[in-house]
Amino acid sequence: MRRVITGNQAVAYGVILSRVDVVSAYPITPQTTIVEELSELIASGRLKTRFLKVESEHSAMAALIGASTGGVRTFTATSSHGLAYMHEMLHWASGARLPIVLVNVNRAIGPPWNIWGDQSDSVSQRDTGWIQLYCENNQEVLDTILQAYLIAETVRLPVMVVLDAFVLSHTAEPVEIPSIEEADSLLPPFCPDYPIDTQEPRSYSVITTPDYFLEFRYKVQKAMEEVPEVAKKVDDEFRSRFGRSYGAIERYGKKEAELLLMTSGTVTSTSRIVIKKLMEKGLSVAGIKIKRFRPFPSEEICEVIQGAKKIAVIDRNLSAGVGGIFAQELRASLYSREERPQVFGFVSGLGGRDITPALIEEAVQYTVEHPQPEGDILWLGLKK
């Protein structure tokens, strides 16, 4: 079935098709229409999901931790301050090895107060032990939710699916919606290893001494290391059924390019147009879309950058005192390599300002003209 739907509606379809058992959520712009949509579906009896309408995001994640420990499939959605408020429980979910799926609609964190899109909310949760997958369009949003449950339940780590505020969340575009039968054939019911069972009483998430704690964290890291292979299998399976796949990254544009442009989220769609135009002008340029941010796809990136002299990164986020996070992660990935392209770290579009084709062209132009960047942060579109 093909329908014209918003990103947030695509999320709701993803939840329906994943046969989620328990949803727990709290409203925040621009995520709210997801929980509204789900409430309608549940109230009308079309969706048999238990919805806990809790009093905060902290409780939303805590309730899912309880439900997932209880052995059922769980979902929540949030944005910005809501995600920040969940922070403690994000650590808890991954430490307890619970395959919770969370949709975060990227929104700036105030003050100054701002409801529009940037990635500072989700990237600042990068050390919480969650897998993070960024989406470029509404089709990818729906497809990624289905994939997210398969990955999460295989490696037993939670997954954050991320989409841009308004540009995706509130913008309608055509989306192919799989049937429930098709979704069922991809995603089997959740079968946890140790669900709550009073016949076999267990203690969950209890105190652990220094003698063992390191080993528990080691296991989380090992699970993260399984993700590339598991996610690839899931993506391949998805392609064989639905004809669509996304990879951890996607390289597009010229085959052997001297200059690469790295983006994530909807900025990638704009970049595709800019790169096409610049290629037509004869520029040796290609794009890299980063879908999977955690675990960071260092190997996948290194495989596709042979011959590149420079990589321009557009970060829609800022770690004050350092710069854009994607650029930082890329620099760290390149450090141990023999060939290290220059990394140009652009920061732009914070608080929902448009990253226009002209701005992207400006970034590329700057990268072409300079042998190396004039500093770790290159502000793009800054009013001086």
Add this chain to the structure above:
Amino acid sequence: MKKIEIPPEENLGHGHLACAGCGAAVAMRLTLKALGEKTVMVFPASCWSIVPGFWPYSSYRITAVHAGFVTGAATASGVRAALDVRGDDETLVAVWAGDGGTFDIGLQALSGAAERNEDLLYICNDNEGYMNTGTQRSSATPLLAWTTTTPVMQPKENPKKDIMAIMADHHIPYAATATIAYPEDLIRKLEKAKGIQGTRFIHLFSPCPPGWRMPSEQTIKISRLAVRSRIFPLYEIENGRTYTIQEESHVVPVKEYLKLQGRFSHLTEKDIETTQRNVDDTWERLQRRARC
């Protein structure tokens, strides 16, 4: 009234790490007897993060879910939802939280769960302070008491928060106070609570020898004196309206209760008079509520 039998089953095993004379250990033992094996107990951070022992050992013989400090009622709501989805309506979901995890940091989650009337039995083990971190004041610490953050030069300046009134005003089906010196009363209330649907709240008063600066063999005596002095009356509230007081015929002045505890040793005669007046006022208010 029918005679209450204390169930012989032990669901708290040997070797736990509670302090000598810990009131909460007695309370936990009795509680787990009353609740039985078909219980999932959610434990937000408290002494009970430590007492059952370190992984891979545990003194619990029931299912225990350790939870974030803030999240007792929220985590339990999720466990309940999962069991409902799985078609298990027999298993009881309970919370065991300290006064910090109930009166303070966990109050929002508790209020949310109570407003939704989640099918939970929430037990607040009240030892009147943050005892697990070494005796700091909580909003359950009584007026004028010493703690490490309310030193004797500036003891607790505010009265104890009235958690029972707060819970009653959520119109939950059942709320009751209990303490270990009255085990039959505690068991009866837990069994009654078990049979009710919706949010049930037990305010369980547990003396803490190290935190209250009291001898460890005085735990039961102090628990009893708390009731006799009307510092901690035993009562029930049904649907936020119907109050029933389990009146203790043997009434003593609050001084009898206060003088056994080092945390009150700095109190002047005037302070003790103030405390007595406050207790009398609170008792009168409770009686008024029970009459109407």
